[in-house]
Amino acid sequence: MEKKFIIISLEGNIGAGKSTLFEILKQEYPQAIFLMEPLERWQNINGNSELNILEKYYSNVERWGFTFQIYAYQSRLMTWDRQLQQVLKNTQQNKGPVLVFTERSIESARELFFKLCYNDGKISQIEFEIYEEFYEWLMKHYKQYLIDCVIYVNTPPETCLERLIKRGRQEEACVPLEYLKKLHQRHEDWLIEKTNRFQIVSIDGTMNYVQDQNVKEHIRQQLLLEIQQLMDYNN
Template sequence: MKIQRITYLSLGTNQGNKLENLQNAINLIDDTIGAIQKISSIYKTPSWGFNGNDFYNICLQVSTTYPSETLLSKLLSIETDLGRQRTNNTTYQNRNIDIDILLFDDEIIFSKTLTVPHPKMLERKFVLVPLVEIAANVVHPLEKGPLNICLQNCTDSSEITRIPDSLKRPISISEKYNYIAIEGNIGAGKTSLARMLSEEFNAKMILERFADNPFLPKFYKDKERFAFPLEMSFLADRYQQLIDDLEQYDLFKNCVISDYYIFKSLIFAQITLQKEEYLLYRKMFDIMYNEIAKPDLYVFLYQNTDRLLENIQKRGREYEQNIEASYLQKIHDGYSNFIKTEQTLNTLIIDVSDLDFVNNHHDYKTIINKIKKA
């Protein structure tokens, strides 16, 4: 599990559309750095150390998994993306965006590129006032006192005015959803995505226990004989696992992410079972399905058949190597019918045929943004 760190950032702008500059920076920080937990009010202050337009200043509380030097690098990239042009001039200048790291947990950092706590933060009301608004009782690592006391001791006499405008805080996935189910065909990447999301958002992870099913290898060798015991054992295990895990609230996890939804049992059973077997199976399924909690978001990963076969071959499970394209198409048709008819689920379909979200961070962020906006 990645370690979540709390960092406090100061943002300032005095050029162009200042509200838009701040909101764009907030959105990029949320997309690339981590979840924004708090945003201060906006404070207008005169330019510091030079003659220029008034600044709009805010502070953010951000949860991030990045180490401090990586965080700095990404913040500099955000400034560049938003049009900031740095020069060798050491004097203060107008800028469309300026982002500084004020605090990084309770760490004290002195490196060639970064000093934390920010060495000038205690001298500047345009930093301390918005910071105290969101972190009054946070202790300054060097001063050994809370920030609200640091503000009282600040000798800066600059005028600072809170303005009535406000900024929108992006809502993180773990705040928006309590339970997310990731689904897809065999080899679509649902388990990989569930693992990645669970790690990033500190979620409780529920993974299907297919490897423990003794009927699965036998089924791929003799489908007619082992279809019914396979589907019944999967149904019983999925039901028990979801009942147990969804009812146990974990104080240290933000949400639940699973790599399957129990309805997949019915989809596969429709394909593999004979008519009489399916009718019996359906009676059992309906009883169990009514007792299972429904996900807040049902994500279906679509992969074209060629990519599915390629992924199945790559992961090298011996009992899967003889899976045919026609069998994958039947599974896809089953999911399609389910999605069309199950109107009670909040469903998001993502085509990942041309995405490599495991190895390409940009592709992974594309999926996260789709989930955020679902």
């Protein structure tokens, strides 16, 4: 099967610093496609601002865990499919795969948030099996959307919490440090698995690549090198 996309996913805890790296990458790769998490859809189900599934999820994971995880899958896949299929229509043939950067991925949604809910007993066995059946179907029918590389923004949970408080997003007001610690560990466990077939680039999220130009340049050069190697391999 001809490869249509090179998909690079920015992964990291809530508040790790992914958005800042996105801005660096946008400057370096203006022709690439950037797919952010469909946050507005989670906050406004079907355009209704009173239906905020993200807020409900954080306030009562046991009640809304499965609902949110399924909708996160659905909304992410719909967003990706709509935008990426349009890209293919507008792209000339024989130019090689299209470079795509995403904020998290279909795979990390399962490996991180869903498995954390299940491990904590917030999702039942029958819900787990329903989700897994859906996941297996997705992986079979949407192979083009599997990630080729993970840029992992590795940030201590305590730092993430400080950033969440600072940015003051309503839905995140009730996110406890314990949850961030568990999510951090899920990242660590997932990314050391030997069965992973994607490249991993680890970035120290505590480095001040927002204001320190020397640090920013160091990170920029690291990303450019790793991404070029990935593109050379896939072209």
